[in-house]
Amino acid sequence: MKRVVVAGLGDSGVLTAIRLAKDCDVVGISGKTALVSGQELGWRISRPDHWAAHNWISFDRFRGLDRVRTVHGILTAVDLASRTVTVRGSDGEDMREGYDALVISTGVTNGFWRQPTLQSAEEIGAGLHAAHDRLAAAASVIVVGGGAAAVSSAANIARTWPDKRVELYFPGDRALTQYHPRTWARINRRLEEAGVALRPGHRAVLPDGFTGDEITSGPVQWSTGQEPASADAVLWTVGRVRPNSGWLPTELLDDDGFVRVTPELQVPGHPEVFAVGDIAATDPQRSSARNRADGLLAHNVMAAFEGRPLRTYRAPRSRWGSVLGIQRDGLEVFAPNGRAFRIPAWSFERVLMPLAVRRGIYRGVRGARTV
Structure with missing residues (x-):
């Protein structure tokens, strides 16, 4: 079975790892012990407990990650020739993980809410409530x-x-x-x-x-x-995002430090290396982070292994989705053409999150966070 290392388990990384886990030996590497979404800042700082119940999910709760070995540590280097990455654990010791394919999804640093630091569950919780x-x-x-x-x-x-x-x-x-x-x-x-x-x-x-x-x-x-x-x-909230790419060689990066990719989300010159999410220079808005490119990427990783044609990622012209997050009167979602539709608050809690998101997108999430 081919081994895939998913470097970074944020929103895009977790979804990609879940997609690949049924066909590959997947190793996921993260500085956090859980998925801590970088989305919905307004909801996060104003109602941190409610936000955490939906957006802070420990890795062992994802059924789709049962086959994935997660490593808690910070990526420090990659050796493209030997196909290995180096990870520094919480004990300060370095370890190496080999791969047949590498998925780079280490995201960006942005403000106080998106930092690439090594954090325990206690430190994540403390940070959430400090800002609030x-x-x-x-x-x-x-x-x-x-x-x-x-x-x-x-x-x-x-x-x-x-x-x-x-x-x-x-x-x-x-x-x-x-x-x-x-x-x-x-x-x-x-x-x-x-x-x-x-x-x-x-x-x-x-x-x-x-x-x-x-x-x-x-x-x-x-x-x-x-x-x-x-x-x-x-x-x-001035958008001074900085790519978490210090562990990567400059040959993989554009002038701003983001990972260069083809329309198939492959790194030029390295067909075994892929990138997705905010780290991937797909378009000026780096929109693969918000447009469910995990499915396309997982398909392309398997297609590359099997010698089949790869699919092309096409970025939308305008951003879309929720802007204000869930409110007392529901969730307002905007289409790329600016038209809005509303999901009632009861439907958000009873249908959208448990069925569409946790069961549909994440392939099952155990239990619920108590905060």
């Missing part, structure tokens, strides 16, 4: 950024704590520029209904050496000429 407690104690909050994480954070903070002053600062005329204009028009109304003050045309100046990886309280300076703004808590 910091925001809960603030009378005023500034959210800096114009992407989905920024918009979702501002809306969820305002709805969870309606007495807070919440302001959203973004550089353009509108936020959510990667989405269809219809999406922003609808979300704009939702933000105003929640009491969020919108501040377009503000581009923040980040202090030297600061990447937005913590909640701050100092004044925010603007390169666009406005007076500095201040609040008790400043949440930086």
Whole structure:
């Protein structure tokens, strides 16, 4: 049986490992002891216990990972010639894992909520509640950024704590520029209904050496000429993502450090190496992270083993999906054309998550997290 190493067990990595486990000997490597989703930041910081029940899942709860050997450690190197990766465990010792195919899905570093550190379950839980407690104690909050994480954070903070002053600062005329204009028009109304003050045309100046990886309280300076703004808590969601590719040779990377891939998600010159998720330079939005490319990738890994034709990944023109996350009145999901449809809250809890997500997408998840 062919061995596949899945380097990184975030959203894309877990799904890919599950897909491959029935046909291959799969080894999954992760700095965490669980899947800790990088999605839905606003839900995560405003209602961490509810978010964790759906988005923090220990690996041993996935039925689809029963055949996968998971390794808790940090990837430090790959030897392309000998087809091995080096992993540093929590004890500081290095170990090597061989592969017939390597799937790179180590994702990106982004803010305080997506860090490539080695973490135990206790450390994950502490991090979740630290951000929530910091925001809960603030009378005023500034959210800096114009992407989905920024918009979702501002809306969820305002709805969870309606007495807070919440302001959203973004550089353009509108936020959510990667989405269809219809999406922003609808979300704009939702933000105003929640009491969020919108501040377009503000581009923040980040202090030297600061990447937005913590909640701050100092004044925010603007390169666009406005007076500095201040609040008790400043949440930086400015999209300063950095690929977790320091363990890879530069020959595999583009100028920004993301993994170069063909339309088949293979690394050029190395047909046994694939990449998926935020680390893969598929298109400017690196959209394979949000468009279920795990199925295509698993097919292509097996096709490469068997000498069959590979399938091509095609990126959507606009981002789609949920923006604000689950709310008391349900989940609003946007199509690529900006049209919205609503899933009632009862259906989200009783149908979408347990049946469509846990049973359908993840092929079965045992039990439920108690938080």
